[in-house]
Amino acid sequence: MxxxxxxxxxxxxxxxxxxxxxxxxxxxxxxxxxxxxxxxxxxxxxxxxxxxxxxxxxxxxxxxxxxxxxxxxxxxxxxxxxxxxxxxxxxxxxxxxxxxxxxxxxxxxxxxxxxxxxxxxxxxxxxxxxxxxxxxxxxxxxxxxxxxxxxxxxxxxxxxxxxxxxxxxxxxxxxxxxxLLTRRNFGEAGDIVVRYPHDPYDRIWLPWFDATMWGRLSTTQDVRIDDTFEAPSKVMPDGHHAS
CATH class of the missing domain: 2.60.120.260 (Galactose-binding domain-like)
Incomplete structure (x- = not known):
């Protein structure tokens, strides 16, 4: 190549x-x-x-x-x-x-x-x-x-x-x-680094250091993604990931 x-x-x-x-x-x-x-x-x-x-x-x-x-x-x-x-x-x-x-x-x-x-x-x-x-x-x-x-x-x-x-x-x-100060992954794959191809802009989403400090929420409703930042669904909280 x-x-x-x-x-x-x-x-x-x-x-x-x-x-x-x-x-x-x-x-x-x-x-x-x-x-x-x-x-x-x-x-x-x-x-x-x-x-x-x-x-x-x-x-x-x-x-x-x-x-x-x-x-x-x-x-x-x-x-x-x-x-x-x-x-x-x-x-x-x-x-x-x-x-x-x-x-x-x-x-x-x-x-x-x-x-x-x-x-x-x-x-x-x-x-x-x-x-x-x-x-x-x-x-x-x-x-x-x-x-x-x-x-x-x-x-x-x-x-x-x-x-x-x-x-x-x-x-x-x-x-x-x-x-950038920091960018964190709070999704269901919260223990891994998320980047391209899951994020089409190849932003790097780092795992949160201690997820046990946070309460875990889930919903059957669609999770609305703010188009201002277009966070990939893989880093969003549990629920139905919708654009």
Missing amino acids: QARAQPDSNGFISIDCGLPGTTAYVDNTTTLAYAPDAAFTDAGENRNISAEYITPGLARRYHNVRSFPDCARNCYTLRSLTAGNKYLLRAAFMYGNYDGLDRPPFFDLHVGVNFWTTVIVSSSDTAPWQSEAIVVVPDNFVQVCLINTDYGTPFISGLSLRPLKISLYPQVNATQGLV
Whole structure:
């Protein structure tokens, strides 16, 4: 499968940052194709995380990173978008002591010239650190940039873009975006992570930490889904899931 720097048939862009070569692969969990990042950036270098952090459950895209030891600002450019449309951006980071220093950095992440978040990872983390933003893109491309703030070398494990219906998340417009705090699954499959294909926008719905803290309700009536967010039926409370 040859990697191309453009969206797939869903409009998705899924990048395995630091993956060498030009060949994409299909993720076993989501069946989405992940492409190497060479077509999206011309800076940085490919590195592998330490073998001790590679566990059976760790997705392939976290086995490697792209690090940026040079320049204060390094960017990925995602193209073939539709100007004025709404998109979800997801960046993922798994330090895994890739540099052998056991000293994870922290640095800033921007969408274009706008601040997105400060990336703070731990050397002891065995799970990826992720951040999401929902934005309206003004052009037919968008840049995601890693900003060196003099606290170590910026790096990234994965970068994804997902198109959204313009009616979703009405708080987001040309001058204001949203950054995800958390997104939880309270449905009958509440002990699993729900994402694509159950959510056509590939939003990630995490299990609630302790479901015993909540009362369990059920109904024979239809559960109305708020079209403002279009939560997938799999994460809704028990009952008849209706659109």
